[in-house]
Amino acid sequence: MRLTSLEGKLALLLALVALAAAAVAAWAARAFDTAGAGILVAAVALVAPLLAAAHFAARPVIALLRALAGSVTAFRDGDFSFSLHNSRRDELGDLVAAHNELGRVLREERQHLFQRELLLDTIVQNTPTALLLVEPGGHIVYANVAARQLLNAGRALAGERFDAVVAAGPPALAQALQRGADSLFTVAIDGEDETFHLTQREFNLQGRRHRLVLLRRLTRELARQEVATWKKVIRVISHELNNSLAPIRSLAHSGRELARKGDGERLATVFDTIEERTRHLEGFIQGYARFAKLPQPRIEAVGWRQLLDGIGRHYPFRLAGGLPDAPLHADRAQVEQVLINLLKNAHEAGGAADAVEIAVLDHGADWRIEVRDRGAGMSETVLAHALLPFYSTKRSGTGLGLALAREIAEAHGGRIALANREGGGLQAALNLPKAARA
Template sequence: MRLRSLESRLFVLLAAASVTGALVYVGVTHWPLPQLIGWMHDQLNLSVPTPNRMDAVMICAAILVPLSWWFAHIVMQPVKRLLRALEGAVASYRDGDFSISIALHRRDELGDLIRMHNELGQTLREQRQNLAQRELLLDTVVQNTPVALVLTDASGRVVYANIAARHLFNEGRSLSGLYFASLIADAPEALRKATEGTEDALFSVEMDGSEETFHLSQRVFRLQGRPHRLQLFRRMTRELSRQEVAAWKRVIRVVSHELNNSLAPISSLAHSGAELARRGDVQRLPGVFATIGERAKHLHGFIDGYARFAKLPAPRVVAVEWKPFFEGLALHCRFQLQGDAPTQPAWFDPVQIEQVLINLVKNAHESGSTPEGVTVGLSQTGRELRIEVADRGPGMSEVVLAQALLPFYSTKRSGTGLGLALAREISEAHGGRIALANREDGGLRVTLVLPQPASVAS
C-alpha cells in the first residue's frame, strides 16, 4: 500500500487548514482574545472593542487565505516541477533524443508517473539502438550487393544509390542530388528506353568491349508521403549463359533420346528387311517398310514441332468473335464451355490462341479427367481477358508446377516438353501471361491472361 499520496497529503493540509480556522475562530470569540481584551480594559484602562462574530470571520479569513495559498503551493510545487520536466522530455523526444530521464524520487502517484516515463524512455532508447543496428546492417548489405540500386524522388533526383550504382553510372562518385536522367543521357539507347518505361525489362548494352545483359526491376511507392521510384539493375550475363547452356543440354538430351527411339528401330528394321530380301521372303517386306515409314513420320513430326517453336511468328492481333471461334475450336477438341460466349469481340491472334487452347484441352484430357470435367471459362477484369482451362485430374505436385512452363520439361514418356512452353511463348508475345494452379476441389486450372485495348475494357 502506498505510504504517501497526493490525496492523503491534500487531506492532511485541508484538515490542518480547517483546524487552524476553528482555533482562530474560538480564540477570537471565546478564549483567549476576549479575556485579553477584558484584562486590558480593567488593568490598563484601554478602550478596546470586543470583536463580534463578523469580526471573527474576517480575522479567520485574513489568516486562512495566505495559509491556504501556502498549502496550495506545497501541494502544486512538485506537480509543477514534474510538468516542466515532462515538457522538456517531450521536446527532446520530438527532436529524436531519448536519453532524458527524470531524477525525481517520490512515493506517490507522481512517482509512478516518473517511473513509467523513465521506463518508456528506456524502451525508446533500446528500440532506437536496435533500429540503428538494423539500419546499419541493411545499409551494409545494400551497399555491398552487386545489384545496382538507385532511388529517385518525384523530380528525378537521386536520393540514394549504392556502390554498384555509383560505379555503373558515375565512375564511383556519389550520385546523391543529381538528376538520374542527366546521368544516363549519354548511355546506350537500350538502357534509356528501359528506364523510361514503368515495367521490368531485360536489355543488353556494350560495355568494355563486350555485350552485357541487365535485368531492370522498378517500383513506384510513397516514402514519407512523397512518391519515389526504386530501380534495380542486375547483371544477367553469367546467369543467362548458365541458363543457355542448361537449356541446350536439355535440348540435346531430349533430341538424342527421341532420335535413338526412332533410329534404333529403323536401323533394326532396315537390317531385317535386307535379310528378308536376301532370302526372297518379299511378303513380309511391306510390313517392314510400313513400320519404317511410321517411325520416320513420327521423327519428322518431332523435328517439325521444335522448328515451329523456334520460328514462332509475331502475333497478328485482330478482333475475334467468340461464337465462331469456339465452334472452330470444338472441331479439334472436346470441352465444356462455362457460361455463354460473350457477344463483345476480343483482340488476339486467333490462330495462335487456338493452338494454345488445343494443347491445354488435350493436356486436360490426358490428365485422366472425365470428358465432362474439362471446361473452358472466360472472364474480363479491367483491361485483362482471362481464359481458364480446368480439369478434374490429379493436379500437379509443387515441383512439377514450378517447372511445367520450362521448355523441354515433360512428365510424359513420349512428351516433348513444348506444349506448355509454346503456350507461355504465345501468351507473352501477346503481352500477357500464363499461370498454373491446383484446384481446391481437385484438378488443375491453367489461366491464360491477355491484355485488351481500352475501348474493349470499357
C-alpha cells in the same frame, strides 16, 4: 484512500488547517468575548500560513510538471535520453515512473530501428543489382554502389537529373526505359555483351510519387542456363535417336529373317515402318540443323505492305498505325519467319485473336516492328530465359522459335526484346537497321 497518495496528502493538509483555524477561533472568542471577533481574528491570522502551506504543497508539483513538459518537448524533437528522478510515492511518482519507462522503450525502439536501417542499407548498397530512386522532379535521391559503378564510373549520383544520366548511358537502356515495363536489353561493356533485366516500379514515399529502377545483370546466369540447355539438348537428341534407332534395328533384324523365309508381303510392311521412322528422324534432325546452320541473310529492298500481306495469310493481325514509305532492307524470307513465329506465339498466348496487332515504328537508325497481344504475358523467369535455345514452357514446344528469331535479328545487325504490356499481354519488339549491316 492511502495517506501517502496525493489525495491523502491534500486531505491531511486541509484537516490541519481546519484544526488550526478552530483553535485560533476558540482562543479569540474567549479573549474578545464574541464569536464574530474570534472568527475575524482567526481568518486574519491564518492567511499567511495558508499561503505558505499552498506554496509548499504546490512547489514540487509545479517543478515536476515543468520537467515533464520539457521532457515531452525533447521527445517531440527525437531526443529520448531524458529521464526524471523519482522520489515520490503518490500518483505523480507513478506518472514519473511511466514517463521514464516510455523513454526507455523509445530509446530501445530507435536503437533497433537504426540497426535495421543500417542492415538494410548495407544489403542494398552491396547487392549486385543496380538500384536508383527517382523523385517526382526527375532527380536521383538514392543510388547504390552498383548503380554508381554502372552509370557514373563510381561517382555519386544523388541530386543528378535521371534523364541526363540515362542520356549519357547506352541507347539500349533509354529504349528499355521508354517501354515502361519489365524488359531485357543488351549493351557492350569492355568489349563484352552484357544482358540486363530492367524493372520499374512507382510508389508513394512521404506523400510523393517516386520511381524505383532496378538493373540486374543476367549474363552469368544466362551462361549457366545455356550450359544447362545444351545438356538438355544432348539428352533430347539422344532420347529421340534411341527412340528411332532401336525400332529400326529391330525391324532390320526382322526384315532379314523375313527375306530369308521369302515372306515378301510382311517384308513390305517392315520396310514401310522403317521408312516412316527414318522420315520422322530426318525431320527432327533438320529442325535442329536449321537453327544451327542459319544462312547469312540475303539483303534486298522489301515493301512493308508486301511483307505484312504475306505473313497475314498465316496468322491474322490488326495493323496499328500506318506503314513507312521507305522500304525495309532485309532478307524477306527470314524476317517473315521471325514475324510468323511471333504471331504464332501471340495467338497461343491466351488472349483474344482480334487483339493481336503489329506496329511498324521509325526508331531513329532502326525500324521497330512490334507484335502485341493481350494474353497472360510472361513471368520474370520466363522473360529472362525465353530467348535461349530449347527453352520452352509449352508441353510440345521445341524452344527454337524465339531463339531462331533472335539469331535472325542479330544476323541482320538488329535485336529482339520482350516486355510485358501494361494492362496485360506481351510485346515482342524486332529492331532492324534501316541500312543493312549484315
